[in-house]
Amino acid sequence: MELQQVNVKIFVDGELTVPSERLIEVFHNWIREKAVGDLLIDVADYRHVPKGPSVLLVGDEADFCMDQTGGRWGLLYNRKARLDGTNDQRLSQAFAAAAKACNLLEAEFTAEGPLRFSRHEFEIVINDRALATNTDETFEACKDDLEMFVTRTLGHREYTFQRDTDPRRRFGVAVKSAKSFELSTLG
Amino acid sequence: MKASNEIWKERLAGQLPPDLAEEIDTFETEINLRRQGKVDEKIFAETRLRRGVYGQRYDNGQRHDGVKSRQLAFDGERQTKGPNTIWDAPGMMRIKIPYGGMNPEQLEVLAELAEEYSDSIAHITTRQDFQLHFIHIDNTPTLMRRLAAVGITTREACGNSVRNVTGCPFAGVCPDEAFDVTPYANALTQFLLGHPDAQNFGRKFKPTFSGCVQHSCGLTAMHDLGLTATTREVDGKTERGFKVYVGGGLGTVPRQAKLFDDFMSPAEILPVAQAIARVFGKYGEKKTRSRARLKFLIESWGLEKFKEEVLAERARLREDPQWTEFLANVDSCEESPLHPPGEMPAINGNQRLAHWISTNVLQQRQEGYVTATVSLPLGDLTADQLRSLADIVRQFTNGTIRTTVEQNFVIRWVSKADVVDLYHALDAVGLSEPGASNIMDIVACPGTDTCKLGISSSRGLAAELRKRLAEKSFQLDEAIQNLHIKVSGCFNSCGQHHIADIGFYGVSRTVQGFKVPHFQVVLGGQWEENAGSYGLPIVAIPSKRIPDALERITQHFMDNREPDERFTNYVQRIGKGPIRQFLEELTQDLPAHENDPGFYSDWADPRQYGIGDIGKGECAGEVVTHYQFEMAGAERMIFGAQILLDGGNAKEAGQQAYDAMIRAAKAIVQIQYDDVTSDPDEVIEEFKERFFDTELFHDPYAGPKFADYLFAAYENAGHTHNAESAHHLIEESQLFVEAVHSCYNRLRSEGVEAN
Numbered sequence: 013m014e015l016q017q018v019n020v021k022i023f024v025d026g027e028l029t030v031p032s033e034r035l036i037e038v039f040h041n042w043i044r045e046k047a048v049g050d051l052l053i054d055v056a057d058y059r060h061v062p063k064g065p066s067v068l069l070v071g072d073e074a075d076f077c078m079d080q081t082g083g084r085w086g087l088l089y090n091r092k093a094r095l096d097g098t099n100d101q102r103l104s105q106a107f108a109a110a111a112k113a114c115n116l117l118e119a120e121f122t123a124e125g126p127l128r129f130s131r132h133e134f135e136i137v138i139n140d141r142a143l144a145t146n147t148d149e150t151f152e153a154c155k156d157d158l159e160m161f162v163t164r165t166l167g168h169r170e171y172t173f174q175r176d177t178d179p180r181r182r183f184g185v186a187v188k189s190a191k192s193f194e195l196s197t198l199g
Numbered sequence: 200m201k202a203s204n205e206i207w208k209e210r211l212a213g214q215l216p217p218d219l220a221e222e223i224d225t226f227e228t229e230i231n232l233r234r235q236g237k238v239d240e241k242i243f244a245e246t247r248l249r250r251g252v253y254g255q256r257y258d259n260g261q262r263h264d265g266v267k268s269r270q271l272a273f274d275g276e277r278q279t280k281g282p283n284t285i286w287d288a289p290g291m292m293r294i295k296i297p298y299g300g301m302n303p304e305q306l307e308v309l310a311e312l313a314e315e316y317s318d319s320i321a322h323i324t325t326r327q328d329f330q331l332h333f334i335h336i337d338n339t340p341t342l343m344r345r346l347a348a349v350g351i352t353t354r355e356a357c358g359n360s361v362r363n364v365t366g367c368p369f370a371g372v373c374p375d376e377a378f379d380v381t382p383y384a385n386a387l388t389q390f391l392l393g394h395p396d397a398q399n400f401g402r403k404f405k406p407t408f409s410g411c412v413q414h415s416c417g418l419t420a421m422h423d424l425g426l427t428a429t430t431r432e433v434d435g436k437t438e439r440g441f442k443v444y445v446g447g448g449l450g451t452v453p454r455q456a457k458l459f460d461d462f463m464s465p466a467e468i469l470p471v472a473q474a475i476a477r478v479f480g481k482y483g484e485k486k487t488r489s490r491a492r493l494k495f496l497i498e499s500w501g502l503e504k505f506k507e508e509v510l511a512e513r514a515r516l517r518e519d520p521q522w523t524e525f526l527a528n529v530d531s532c533e534e535s536p537l538h539p540p541g542e543m544p545a546i547n548g549n550q551r552l553a554h555w556i557s558t559n560v561l562q563q564r565q566e567g568y569v570t571a572t573v574s575l576p577l578g579d580l581t582a583d584q585l586r587s588l589a590d591i592v593r594q595f596t597n598g599t600i601r602t603t604v605e606q607n608f609v610i611r612w613v614s615k616a617d618v619v620d621l622y623h624a625l626d627a628v629g630l631s632e633p634g635a636s637n638i639m640d641i642v643a644c645p646g647t648d649t650c651k652l653g654i655s656s657s658r659g660l661a662a663e664l665r666k667r668l669a670e671k672s673f674q675l676d677e678a679i680q681n682l683h684i685k686v687s688g689c690f691n692s693c694g695q696h697h698i699a700d701i702g703f704y705g706v707s708r709t710v711q712g713f714k715v716p717h718f719q720v721v722l723g724g725q726w727e728e729n730a731g732s733y734g735l736p737i738v739a740i741p742s743k744r745i746p747d748a749l750e751r752i753t754q755h756f757m758d759n760r761e762p763d764e765r766f767t768n769y770v771q772r773i774g775k776g777p778i779r780q781f782l783e784e785l786t787q788d789l790p791a792h793e794n795d796p797g798f799y800s801d802w803a804d805p806r807q808y809g810i811g812d813i814g815k816g817e818c819a820g821e822v823v824t825h826y827q828f829e830m831a832g833a834e835r836m837i838f839g840a841q842i843l844l845d846g847g848n849a850k851e852a853g854q855q856a857y858d859a860m861i862r863a864a865k866a867i868v869q870i871q872y873d874d875v876t877s878d879p880d881e882v883i884e885e886f887k888e889r890f891f892d893t894e895l896f897h898d899p900y901a902g903p904k905f906a907d908y909l910f911a912a913y914e915n916a917g918h919t920h921n922a923e924s925a926h927h928l929i930e931e932s933q934l935f936v937e938a939v940h941s942c943y944n945r946l947r948s949e950g951v952e953a954n
Contacts, residue, residue: 016202017315037805044264051272053257053289056332056648057803058320060662062629064581065319070333072273072287075318081583092335094202139315142203142210180307180586182314 017139018106024085131192137184144183200337244281251353258288265806289333293356298366299327299601303589310585366408367416368601372563376410377428386525399480401491446497449692454494474513489904540567541616555633572635578606587628646688653688655705659802716742829866853920905938
């Protein structure tokens with residue numbers, strides 16, 4: 013099974029205390045400084061919509077978002093463009109990009125107050141219902157790929173997968189690790 | 200391109216209406232042909248527009264990042280999907296929702312599409328459409344297939360075509376309507392969609408239906424074709440019919456629609472619409488886009504000649520059974536409730552719930568039932584909210600929900616007994632915002648967020664105003680709560696600023712050598728009575744001071760209104776002069792850039808506003824000073840013209856508006872030729888030679904439109920103005936002045952203005 017359009021959300025640890033205006037500013041700086049490598053286009057402000065994408069950095073091949081979907085803040089990386097390679101390579105690419113963005117944000121806000129991303133939890137979503145319908149069959153078909161990737165990335169097997177099985181939702185797994193991990197090891 | 204596009208094509212094969220399936224296949228082929236360079240980019244642009252595939256800001260590959268304009272390196276080949284429109288640049292997709300009618304399955308599919316192809320946000324427009332942003336053109340055929348599978352088309356959502364047929368979202372349940380216009384709106388939609396007689400327009404054509412005269416739900420006065428339901432008694436029997444209006448529209452040059460027929464039989468509405476389409480297609484302007492709407496044809500011909508041509512065309516039409524087939528079923532398509540009628544339960548001191556009921560819940564014509572408006576901030580909601588809304592609509596109704604022109608939803612056929620439960624269900628998913636259709640419910644076009652034409656951040660301003668109003672919403676007097684605010688990012692009026700109590704539209708000004716986002720304050724418009732009158736701009740204020748301007752206007756209204764006086768009447772009684780006076784203070788004592796750089800950026804956008812447009816080639820200080828002095832004079836004259844018009848002196852008002860245009864033209868001419876006199880003949884000659892023939896004055900998007908206003912005014916200089924023509928000229932002179940400002944700023948940036 014081919015996993016494309018990989019989304020990775022790394023949750024914020026605790027509450028988001030950073031002023032949202034500053035996030036907009038930082039994302040604009042990323043565009044100017046080409047901070048994450050990809051072609052970035054613009055910043056969309058959705059702070060008026062509850063539990064949504066909040067502050068979105070729109071890119072050509074991928075978007076970055078300080079996202080509150082589901083009621084939890086996190087940095088969401090949404091790969092839009094198709095990627096060649098294996099599932100493991102595509103998962104790795106998405107994680108690396110998300111982790112890099114998290115590291116940049118943590119560094120950016122060190123002086124102003126805490127912005128810390130979780131070292132225990134993240135989420136993987138396949139943003140394509142045709143490639144990955146949200147069924148047990150899909151989970152079975154890609155479980156090995158997911159486990160191989162997560163085990164290698166975390167360096168252990170002490171984690172759990174959790175799924176929202178509502179068939180209307182996109183296929184994804186929430187990963188909870190018993191041991192903390194470093195953002196730099198992801199991907 | 201998504202890997203799954205082929206999967207969807209196979210999966211949905213045979214499930215789509217054949218005509219839509221063929222249409223989408225054809226579009227896919229056209230995409231491929233364009234990719235191979237076998238279709239001209241202009242033709243392809245119109246082709247995709249007619250399928251709802253629109254451009255978006257920065258799709259020309261240029262973006263100002265706050266320091267300088269930079270190229271966005273989308274791809275090496277620079278393949279285009281239209282003039283100056285890069286293939287890989289994300290675009291917008293407009294999705295037609297005729298008369299706003301939807302069902303839960305459609306909401307769910309929109310949620311899926313928003314997640315998989317867009318940014319998880321769906322946006323409702325002021326014409327009851329949906330828009331999804333940041334979409335790659337290669338994925339659009341798949342979106343169209345998935346929409347078609349639930350009965351939605353994007354065909355003719357944009358381009359020079361018959362746009363979405365809008366309609367009152369309360370049709371069929373409104374206590375004040377003459378009758379339910381839904382089946383008629385549906386019939387016109389089906390009839391005109393792809394009709395051969397509606398494919399040859401110079402511009403778009405917007406129809407609408409309203410169930411009554413007094414409310415604003417259909418906005419018939421601002422549409423190309425507006426039909427308002429009415430009845431009459433003949434031999435003791437009630438007959439249905441429509442008041443038919445033509446030639447209305449907002450845009451840069453707003454026009455009130457004119458009454459074409461006081462009572463048109465339902466059997467005639469389709470053939471007459473067809474005849475109007477044929478006349479518009481045959482005689483409407485094609486070359487000059489700025490004069491290509493139906494309103495200009497009617498203005499040029501006069502209503503009587505237009506009517507004669509349409510009726511003659513109508514007489515020549517070959518009989519079509521579609522004209523009347525639908526009439527047999529107009530009473531059989533009524534909606535039904537899910538739950539029995541009931542009584543409203545006790546609220547038990549829940550203040551927010553009580554507020555929501557007072558603003559968002561309306562009694563239906565049918566006893567025991569209400570409608571509930573789901574008020575959306577800036578017309579946006581998330582994919583999760585769309586799915587939740589689908590569940591809620593299923594739980595409380597038989598799937599009866601419509602979008603509105605105020606960028607909201609209306610849930611219909613809610614049993615009164617369910618109102619409190621409905622509120623709690625909506626509240627749980629962040630959809631219980633009170634204040635529907637009042638001052639909190641601010642309408643805004645996309646503006647600089649995503650629109651290529653945006654000048655100032657309309658959504659940024661609207662969000663800021665909402666935030667500030669929300670903090671004191673419970674303390675606001677009812678007279679303030681009932682005001683309508685509408686914001687456009689430019690003069691094109693997609694945010695409908697002309698018909699608000701308080702409207703704003705984006706302009707830019709240069710202050711101390713830096714560009715500063717501004718908004719013109721528009722007063723005198725009327726939302727009620729189907730957009731009963733249009734306002735005019737009175738003063739341009741820096742964007743960051745607009746919240747203060749709103750505070751001053753509302754406070755002055757509260758302090759000076761007479762008992763039960765409405766805002767429109769207050770503006771008329773007080774006059775715009777005193778209002779401008781207390782607003783004008785906000786244009787003075789502006790902070791220096793080094794002291795407050797944030798003043799020189801727009802709302803929710805920290806980039807220096809337009810810094811790339813200035814810097815090089817500054818002309819001599821004296822000339823700038825003189826230019827600014829002259830332009831300020833021209834703007835004062837335009838405002839003076841408004842005061843004259845408000846005082847009933849249309850003749851002088853028209854003359855003063857014309858003089859203001861000449862003065863502004865002279866100001867820009869003097870940048871190159873300091874010795875020009877004030878003689879209009881000389882000003883026009885010099886302006887034409889130096890700025891028009893050289894295309895220096897041409898707007899990057901609108902071309903020669905604004906210069907044409909000047910030339911038209913010059914040609915008609917000897918004419919005596921009536922109230923309507925003076926109003927139009929004031930509008931055009933204000934736009935011309937804005938164009939002079941834009942031209943001046945462009946020239947400064949390019950360093951070509953000085954001799």
